[in-house]
Amino acid sequence: MERHSIVPRPGWQRTVEEQGLIYPLTRHPDGSLRPYWDESAYYAFTLDEVEALEEVVEELHRMCLAAADHIVTAGRFADLGITDPRVAEAVAESWHRRAELPSVYGRFDLRHDGTGPAKLLEYNADTPTSLVEAASAQWFWMEDRFPGADQWNSLHERLVAAWKKQAPLLPPGAPLYFAHSSADELGEDLMTVAYLKETAEQAGLDTDWISMEEIGWDTLSGRFVDNNLRFIRGIFKLYPWEWLTTDGFAGHVLDTLDNGGGTGSTLWIEPAWKMLLSNKALLAVLWELYPGHPNLLPAYLDGPRELTATTGYVAKPLLGREGEGVTIHEPGTAPVPREDPCCYQQLAPLPAFAGNHTVLGAWVVDGEPAGLGIRESSGLITDEYARFVPHAILGTI
Template identity: 80%
Template sequence: MEAASAQWFWMEDRFPGADQWNSLHERLVDAWRTQASLLPPGTPLYFAHSAGDELGEDLMTVAYLRETAEQAGLRTEAISVEDIGWEGLSGRFVDKRFRFIRSCFKLYPWEWLVTDRFGPHVLDTLDNGGGTGSTLWIEPAWKMLLSNKALLAVLWELFPGHPHLLPAYLDGPRELARTTGYVAKPLLGREGAGVTVHPPGEEPILRDEPCCYQELAPLPDFDGNRVVLGTWVVEGESAGLGIRESAGLVTDEYARFIPHVIL
């Protein structure tokens, strides 16, 4: 939402006539139009967030994505993940009014969903787009692999020395402890949670929880601010830029979103 909408309005207000690397909104609407024929017919597309999100960030993001779907002509419904129920007789997921949920976009991690109480039902009734199951979930279940930090170590093992990868291991920091230093990242951590930084020369520390141990590569420091560039991809094509800025080595949930402009 910050990249697609907020920074665009900032640019129009502060720099009228300028440009921005940002076609997110239009591409999202077009993507929903393209995907509409793949959704189960005759039922609304549900948009789910967690009621446990105290800051309301997830709710706002889901509401924005729901708006883009409605602009594409889709019929939608809002729901919280906690209000999704399981109807045992029919073997289907339902909303609070016991209407079948045939398709649902959720801003809720797959690794949480499959370990919840109804997790086994999610996998048993999964519709991968061919109509074989009873509920189509967006994003798809295979996205679990991309959110797991173990992928970093697997990529390094498959492509050692690749210029776009950092050395990463699952069994410990190995040579990184004495050479470059390393960071330890929980495999399922989000927004920097649980990440620890270890400079070179320190005694290597193995965490009790499963972690990825990756080479320490500090972000450039601009007057005490460290910047991460995040590019958004819609239907396989680059669609926009989001910039996050932090005072620390780890980009966490307190990082600031910085709008950009092309003059």
């Protein structure tokens, strides 16, 4: 794993925008616009490195499913902040019926420097983004810059195959809606949903658009409807379950939830059991079940324990994205009380390549490793100002 500088392609911004990456720049607090898509560098891997990372992702995904089963079997929903009995019941039923429910994709965030074992930082299995740049933009970049090279990137074909495989689980005779929140100002959620919709269409599915804010409720039929009052029987949403189960329509969502077997009127993708994997409490449960595992970092829910004096720790809100609410505590510093429920994970600073702190985003589609996206940040927390940097497998260049 090596980072190399390279001259960006002429007209790169227009090129990636035409490929669906309509958010190639990020506005920083000082008002400046700087590249989010950063092709002034790339990461090179050997095929052996990629194959080893694929094995890690397979193992982590298997362990996460075992942890989810443990949470449900032991009834540990409160550890995840799920205190509403109806929500806990819906998640448990979703888990038990998971074979009947479509589940498409997720993204592991890993700490890896190319030398030691990769370490799990978190698993976003409900609403992961950075998909367009990982699946599309970096593939076309590689074809332009290194014709004939390879990349850890089978995202597109695996997504199409996943939709084909899971099509029989979808409600028959109705379109599959694709929804994002209209509050998305950058267009990242919009284009992620648009790309997933495209892969579903290539799989032969009938699809339609709707925003979360446009979803209506028909009081006469007791069902969700679109702008034309058509029943919404199946919908992919880039909208977190923790919002879906707490906003104004939460009661209707739970009342009409199709958790397999035709028990409800609306099938949501990703399914409710993904709440078990996208919660940072999962990290602590994993450490309980697999203490000392080489691909895990020590993590706890009741406080940082020995991490305060030894390695230091990172406090992560159970529900949060793009580094929001994450705090770093160096070894020997006094613990800082948190009012919000947190997971306390061992501090493992992101490796620095030419001063850039790097995190690997390893994608899973239909339960299988599918690709890699790399983000860099100026600090140790990967936040909304991080940059996406493409990669290639060096042995094929």
